[in-house]
Amino acid sequence: MTRSPDSRPTAGPAKAAPATLRQRLAELRGPGSTPRPLDARALAALAANPGCRRRVLLDGAGVDKSALARALGAPAASGQSQFAIARGHSFEARAKADGGTELVRLLHEQLRDGTAAPEPGSADVPDLTAGGPEGRTARTALALREATAAGRWALLDHPLLALPVAGAPAFLEPDAVVVHPDGTWTVVEIKSFPVIDGAADPGKVGAAARQAAVYVLALEELAARTGDGDPARVRHEILLVCPKDFANVPVAGLVDVRKPRATTRRQLARLARVEDIAAELPAGTTFDLCLADDGKTAHRPAGELAAAVEAVGAAYAPECLAACELAFHCRARARAEGSVATLGRGLRGELGGLTTVESVLAAALGDAPVPEEAPGGAPDPTVVALRRAAALRAEALAPPLTGIEAAACR
Amino acid sequence: MSLITTLARLEAVRDGRAQPLTTVRHRHLAEQPLVFVPLTTAGEAGAPLGALVGTERERPRLLVVPQPRDRDLRFAFLAELAEEMLPYVEGFAEDITLEERKETDPETGKKVTVQAELCAGAPQLLVPGAAGVSYVRLLGRSMRFRRTAEQDPDAPHPAPPRVPLLGRWLTHFGERARVPGSSLLLPMTELLGRHWATGQSSLEDQHLGALLAWIDPPEGLTGAEAALRAELARDAAGQLLHPPAGPATDPAFDNKLLAPAVARHDAGLPGASKEIRALLETQLRPTWDAVWRGVDLLRALPEGVRAGERWKRDRWSYTAHRDRVRAGEPPQPRRDDAVTAARKLAAREAAQAQLEAQEALDDPLVMAGRRLAGEAFTGEVTEVVMEYTEAKVPRPRPLVTVRTDDGPYLAEGAKVHRVLPGGKAQPGEFAGHVPGEPGALTVRLTGGMGRGREPEPGSVPEKGDRVCWTLFEHAPRGGPELPDPERTPWTHGGPPGEPAAELPDPVTAEDLL
Numbered sequence: 001m002t003r004s005p006d007s008r009p010t011a012g013p014a015k016a017a018p019a020t021l022r023q024r025l026a027e028l029r030g031p032g033s034t035p036r037p038l039d040a041r042a043l044a045a046l047a048a049n050p051g052c053r054r055r056v057l058l059d060g061a062g063v064d065k066s067a068l069a070r071a072l073g074a075p076a077a078s079g080q081s082q083f084a085i086a087r088g089h090s091f092e093a094r095a096k097a098d099g100g101t102e103l104v105r106l107l108h109e110q111l112r113d114g115t116a117a118p119e120p121g122s123a124d125v126p127d128l129t130a131g132g133p134e135g136r137t138a139r140t141a142l143a144l145r146e147a148t149a150a151g152r153w154a155l156l157d158h159p160l161l162a163l164p165v166a167g168a169p170a171f172l173e174p175d176a177v178v179v180h181p182d183g184t185w186t187v188v189e190i191k192s193f194p195v196i197d198g199a200a201d202p203g204k205v206g207a208a209a210r211q212a213a214v215y216v217l218a219l220e221e222l223a224a225r226t227g228d229g230d231p232a233r234v235r236h237e238i239l240l241v242c243p244k245d246f247a248n249v250p251v252a253g254l255v256d257v258r259k260p261r262a263t264t265r266r267q268l269a270r271l272a273r274v275e276d277i278a279a280e281l282p283a284g285t286t287f288d289l290c291l292a293d294d295g296k297t298a299h300r301p302a303g304e305l306a307a308a309v310e311a312v313g314a315a316y317a318p319e320c321l322a323a324c325e326l327a328f329h330c331r332a333r334a335r336a337e338g339s340v341a342t343l344g345r346g347l348r349g350e351l352g353g354l355t356t357v358e359s360v361l362a363a364a365l366g367d368a369p370v371p372e373e374a375p376g377g378a379p380d381p382t383v384v385a386l387r388r389a390a391a392l393r394a395e396a397l398a399p400p401l402t403g404i405e406a407a408a409c410r
Numbered sequence: 411m412s413l414i415t416t417l418a419r420l421e422a423v424r425d426g427r428a429q430p431l432t433t434v435r436h437r438h439l440a441e442q443p444l445v446f447v448p449l450t451t452a453g454e455a456g457a458p459l460g461a462l463v464g465t466e467r468e469r470p471r472l473l474v475v476p477q478p479r480d481r482d483l484r485f486a487f488l489a490e491l492a493e494e495m496l497p498y499v500e501g502f503a504e505d506i507t508l509e510e511r512k513e514t515d516p517e518t519g520k521k522v523t524v525q526a527e528l529c530a531g532a533p534q535l536l537v538p539g540a541a542g543v544s545y546v547r548l549l550g551r552s553m554r555f556r557r558t559a560e561q562d563p564d565a566p567h568p569a570p571p572r573v574p575l576l577g578r579w580l581t582h583f584g585e586r587a588r589v590p591g592s593s594l595l596l597p598m599t600e601l602l603g604r605h606w607a608t609g610q611s612s613l614e615d616q617h618l619g620a621l622l623a624w625i626d627p628p629e630g631l632t633g634a635e636a637a638l639r640a641e642l643a644r645d646a647a648g649q650l651l652h653p654p655a656g657p658a659t660d661p662a663f664d665n666k667l668l669a670p671a672v673a674r675h676d677a678g679l680p681g682a683s684k685e686i687r688a689l690l691e692t693q694l695r696p697t698w699d700a701v702w703r704g705v706d707l708l709r710a711l712p713e714g715v716r717a718g719e720r721w722k723r724d725r726w727s728y729t730a731h732r733d734r735v736r737a738g739e740p741p742q743p744r745r746d747d748a749v750t751a752a753r754k755l756a757a758r759e760a761a762q763a764q765l766e767a768q769e770a771l772d773d774p775l776v777m778a779g780r781r782l783a784g785e786a787f788t789g790e791v792t793e794v795v796m797e798y799t800e801a802k803v804p805r806p807r808p809l810v811t812v813r814t815d816d817g818p819y820l821a822e823g824a825k826v827h828r829v830l831p832g833g834k835a836q837p838g839e840f841a842g843h844v845p846g847e848p849g850a851l852t853v854r855l856t857g858g859m860g861r862g863r864e865p866e867p868g869s870v871p872e873k874g875d876r877v878c879w880t881l882f883e884h885a886p887r888g889g890p891e892l893p894d895p896e897r898t899p900w901t902h903g904g905p906p907g908e909p910a911a912e913l914p915d916p917v918t919a920e921d922l923l
Contacts, residue, residue: 077642077650081664084453194455196551197744245915246456246552318611328642335634340420344611347416357423364417385782389413391815392778396433 024278025061025168030288035062037133038170043163044210044260045323047267053277054314055324060168060274063287065325071289071298071305074329076321088192092175095190095241095250099125100155100176106252107178107186107239115181123178124154133171136160145226147179148233154179161218168274174215178239185223187215187238195242195251205240205255212238213260217268236261277312285311317345352382364390412779418607426632428606428624433775435711437601438593438721440534443705444498445470447538447697448545449690450657451478452664456552458487459659460690463494467702474690476675476683481567488553489570496572498533499579503732505530532594532721532728535583536705538618538655538697539599545657546595547584553577554741555914565914578741582731585742589758591720591765594728598704599655605711609633617641618700619652625707653693655700663693714772720765743912748902749895760888767884771829777878781816786880789814791871792850798863806865809841810877811852818881820851826879830858831868835884853879 029035038046038059046055058065069075096103100123108118124147130139140159147154156177162169176188189212193204219234237254244251285308289298298305309329316334320327334342338356341348354360364386370379418429442465451457457478462470471494475487509528512521537543554577556569583595603615608624615621619640624633631639643651649667650660659668667689675682746754770777770786780786789812798804820826820840830836836858844850859865871877896905 075642077660077662079661079665081452081659081661082669083451083664084661087453192453196455196548243455247916318613321613338423342611343416343419343423343609344613347419347611350413350416357420360417360420361424364420385413386417389417389782392782393414393417393775396775396778397430 021168021275021278025274028057028061028278028281028285028287029063030286030290033064033288033291036064037062038165038172040172040174040211040214043165043170043172043214043268044207044264046165046271047210047214047264048323049315049317049320050267050270051315052320054309054312054326054330056271057274057277057312058287058326060165061278061287067289067291067298068287068305068309069325069329071300071302072309072326072329073302074326074332076325076328084192091192091243091248091250092190094248096155096157096176099123100153100157100178102250103155103176103188103239103241104153104178106241106250107188110239110252110254118153122153124150124152125157126154128156128159133160133162137162137171141222141226144177144179144185144222148183148185151181151183152179153181161215161222163214163218163221165268165271172215172218174212177215177219184233184235185219186235187212187219188241189215189238190241190250193242194245195253196245200242206260208240209238209255209257210260210264212240212255213257213264216257216261217265281311316341318342319345352380354382360386363387412782414775414779414782415607419609422607422624422633423609426609426634427627428608428633430605431607431775432605432711432769432773434714434717434773435708436604436714436717436769436772436776437591437596437708438534438713438717438724439705439708440531440593443534443536444495445536445698445701445705446495446542446546447655447694447701448542448549448657449659449694450545452659452661454478456548457484458549458657460487460687460694461491462691462694462698463491465498467698470695470698472687472691472694474683474687476686477672485567485570485573488549488573488576492570492572492576496576496579502529502531502533502728506729527729528722529725529729529732532725534593535595536701537595537597538701539597539616541657542655543584543587543595543597546580546587550577550580550582550584551744552915554581555744555912557914562914574741575735578735579731581742582727585754586724586727588754589727590762591768592724592727592761593717593721594724598701601708602704605708608637610637614641618655618697618704622700622703622707626703652696655697656694659693663689714769716768716772720768723761740911747906749892749898749906752892752902756888756892760886763882763886767880767882767886770880770882771884777880780880780882781818784817784819785882786878787812787814787816787818787851788876788878789816789849791873791875791877794870794873797854804863806855806859806863806870808855808859808865808870809852810838810855810871811844811850812877812879813847813850815849818851818879820881824881825883826853826881827884828877828879829884834858836869838879 025035042059046059049055058068066076099121101120104118104123108115126143126147128136128139128143130136137160140156140161143156143159147156156179158173158175159177161172161174163172164170174187175190178186178188180186189208191204191208193201216234216236216238223230223233236258237256239252240255241250241252243249287305287308288300289305290300291297292299309326310333314330314333316327316330316339320330324330331342338358340351340355340357340360348355351360354363363383370383370387372379415431418431422429444463444465445467446461446463448461449459451459458475459478460472460474462472464470473487473490473494475483477483506527507530508525510523511526513524514520515522535546537546553569553573556574556577557565558571558574559565559568560571561574562568586592587595599616599618599621602621602625603612606625608615608621610620610624614637617637617640620637623636623640627633627636640652644662645651647666648662650662653663654660668686671682671686671689675686770780777786781788791810792813793811795809797807797809799807822840822842824840826838826840827835828838836855838853838855841852841854844852855870859869893899898905
């Protein structure tokens with residue numbers, strides 16, 4: 001049985017990109033630059049805005065979007081505080097201490113399935129080191145197969161998984177995957193935001209679930225490909241490990257990721273294929289920054305780069321600002337075009353076919369007869385509502401009459 | 411979002427500056443609010459880095475934790491914070507007025523009128539944004555279960571004396587902030603966002619600097635340009651010109667400036683903690699000034715008539731918490747029991763309905779939104795026909811016909827309400843559309859006309875008057891009363907019993923808050 005998460009025939013992950021496409025993508029990146037790997041966070045962000053062809057292409061080609069945004073003159077605030085990184089590392093080390101004993105114990109405790117508690121130190125921790133991403137994914141697949149056959153607890157620390165996305169492979173590195181004695185697999189996500197009195201920030205839990213859903217998809221894909229392939233062996237509940245209250249003690253909870261998994265699967269399947277987008281580009285289009293020897297300064301004129309970026313359409317929404325390095329550039333473009341998308345998705349949905357600020361204001365404040373929806377049909381309801389709203393707003397904001405004027409009106 | 415708000419945002423884009431969403435200020439602003447601008451350490455749950463706090467804009471008090479992972483330094487910070495905040499918070503406790511209110515007599519079960527103390531004022535905390543409100547809650551949670559050496563001589567790391575008390579107050583502020591329309595703890599971004607529409611999305615409005623840039627752009631710049639500068643402009647060293655309003659810091663600040671300074675502090679180099687103080691002040695001061703600028707902008711708006719009524723509820727809430735503290739009650743529990751939770755939810759729902767009604771009644775621009783939504787209508791009276799009930803003592807039931815351009819969603823017999831000149835609400839019911847006259851409809855007045863056969867003067871509109879009727883109640887009440895705690899149904903866990911004493915958080919070897 002072969003089933004792929006995006007219901008598209010897939011070749012081996014490492015060979016998903018045929019030579020011509022790979023060459024084309026390398027051209028887009030520019031000679032000499034290594035592709036930036038797609039991580040789960042980027043994939044989840046991509047799935048949140050599947051209509052953005054620009055992001056699909058740039059991510060698919062592994063273009064360094066931060067450097068591109070800098071060269072375009074619209075850098076995003078990026079990077080992470082070293083305090084947060086240090087804290088994240090120390091907590092992850094703490095959670096995985098003693099050969100995974102604590103982690104497996106937390107998982108077993110959460111399962112509440114009546115099986116015997118694992119003995120301390122009884123979990124296998126296979127060595128996953130190998131050269132290159134292809135080597136590491138192969139090593140992970142092998143270790144998973146062996147651990148599943150062994151019928152014991154096993155902890156895979158930072159395994160590497162591959163998932164074909166829009167026709168190009170993405171390599172994903174979950175914090176850990178635990179193999180249960182019954183041969184099922186659980187994704188483990190370790191985060192350093194706290195769980196206080198049993199409750200965590202729902203926004204952060206949601207983001208963690210979306211990220212973990214991508215790992216679950218990749219594992220299902222792997223399970224389907226390996227020998228006795230059964231995607232059902234991947235559990236749809238992931239183990240989220242966080243610090244408890246204000247201490248450094250790990251506390252865990254199972255999070256059902258079926259919903260984000262279904263969303264992500266559907267959205268990833270909807271992504272236009274990188275190949276198709278690349279094929280539509282004018283010949284010679286490239287996002288090469290022509291970096292100087294210092295590896296930082298871009299020599300490519302910003303105008304040329306902007307034209308290259310403009311060659312592929314974007315679907316900007318304010319949510320992009322938190323999820324995409326190029327968002328400030330896209331926002332500036334959307335503003336320059338007067339698009340109402342800059343004001344938020346909800347607002348845009350209210351305005352029907354009117355997509356620019358100018359056209360909405362003209363419709364609301366103009367005195368031309370209301371256009372008809374269809375020839376001879378009812379007047380356009382959006383325009384009618386806008387006119388009414390504008391009239392009410394103007395009435396409420398009209399300067400109040402002074403005493404004398406008010407008296408004169410009587 | 412109403413289409414009127416949408417239009418205001420689009421006009422803001424066109425004009426390059428924010429547009430008014432209201433004609434009055436819908437929240438009470440204290441004469442002397444306490445502004446609190448906290449900063450936290452990235453990645454840590456509750457390790458404050460520093461804060462600016464105070465009631466005088468020219469003289470904020472700067473509090474700093476040079477090494478956030480050091481428990482003693484954090485405690486010193488919290489002790490200083492308590493020293494700064496508690497005198498202000500407790501300063502309203504003594505000045506009281508007496509209010510009459512109805513209470514159920516526990517013995518007879520009858521409603522009796524009792525005299526109750528109500529504090530004449532209440533403290534008001536202003537923080538830069540919604541994240542600041544969450545942080546106040548977090549600080550409250552981290553402090554209220556601590557034990558001082560006096561409470562528990564064996565406590566391994568006793569907290570400074572007044573810290574648990576501050577934790578209880580901050581928890582109360584955080585809890586109160588969840589009640590719609592309350593003003594004990596207010597985030598500046600939300601306050602400004604309620605009163606102005608910018609030409610950016612509401613997500614971007616969370617940035618205090620950008621929001622202010624739209625409302626009051628500097629000379630020669632449009633709101634969009636000024637906002638962009640507030641969001642992204644950096645100096646030659648790569649530091650933001652407008653640091654984030656916190657409590658999170660900018661990663662570039664952490665990595666390039668703060669981390670080396672903390673390292674120098676750890677190495678015991680002289681002057682390092684002074685350096686950290688100076689660094690944090692550069693991050694905090696712009697936000698402090700921005701919050702006060704927001705206060706100026708808001709003060710320029712006249713306060714809505716009914717905002718004072720809601721502030722009175724805040725005063726009740728403050729007085730009640732003062733009484734709980736005085737009575738020696740234990741700190742708020744980690745989790746509410748079912749009864750408390752149900753009561754809080756009901757209170758918040760009632761407050762939300764009340765807020766929506768009051769804002770509309772206070773402000774023609776908000777009412778315009780309700781009219782557009784078909785929840786209210788304004789029109790000119792074209793005819794008044796006196797009618798009476800057929801009871802022994804006939805009562806007036808006049809029929810008032812108005813012509814309106816609004817499209818209210820009215821069903822036959824629907825209740826409508828309007829404000830009488832005296833401020834009371836007058837009920838009426840929809841009696842039907844006038845056939846053949848689009849926009850004309852008839853309302854039968856059903857009350858508010860006094861006790862006599864003839865309506866009191868001024869209680870019935872006359873021909874030519876402009877009147878505004880709403881389909882929503884002016885003083886909506888909450889749902890049915892909840893059962894007493896001892897009669898909690900099993901669906902909600904049954905009677906809660908004696909509340910178990912909350913234990914302090916266990917102290918771990920890890921040096922974290």
